[in-house]
Amino acid sequence: QVQLVESGGGLVQAGDSLSLSCTASGLAFSRTSMAWFRQAPGKERTFVGGIRIGGGGTVYTDSVKGRFTISKDIVKNTVYLQMNSLKPEDTAVYYCAAGSPILSTSRQELGYRYWGQGTQVTVSS
Numbered sequence: 001q002v003q004l005v006e007s008g009g010g011l012v013q014a015g016d017s018l019s020l021s022c023t024a025s026g027l028a029f030s031r032t033s034m035a036w037f038r039q040a041p042g043k044e045r046t047f048v049g050g051i052r053i054g055g056g057g058t059v060y061t062d063s064v065k066g067r068f069t070i071s072k073d074i075v076k077n078t079v080y081l082q083m084n085s086l087k088p089e090d091t092a093v094y095y096c097a098a099g100s101p102i103l104s105t106s107r108q109e110l111g112y113r114y115w116g117q118g119t120q121v122t123v124s125s
Helices: none
Strands: 003-007 010-013 018-025 033-039 045-052 058-060 068-073 078-083 092-099 119-124
Touching: 003 092, 018 033, 018 092, 018 119, 033 068, 033 078, 045 068, 045 078, 058 068, 078 092
Parallel strands: 010 119
Antiparallel strands: 003 018, 018 078, 033 045, 033 092, 045 058, 068 078, 092 119
């Protein structure tokens, strides 16, 4: 079955950097799209950024542009979320997701069929 395993969360201070990873198994990695979402306490889960593994660029929500970078390692079936200049408002549980979204759903939860377990990122001020 499909599994997405995340790692790399933790507690950091504002301005610090943190890298998350998500390793996928059980799916055709090179033909999928991967995304990162996050859910802050008491809020809905929202799109952070995404990447089409087989080609194409990356997209990000406005609040993380210039600070967060998504990359991929096709050999390791892994995507990464490099987070720089972290802010307290970046505190959330971060989830990776995999699927084959159409353009209109590429930034929505319903565009992704598979989800990781989530990893906590806490940024202190």
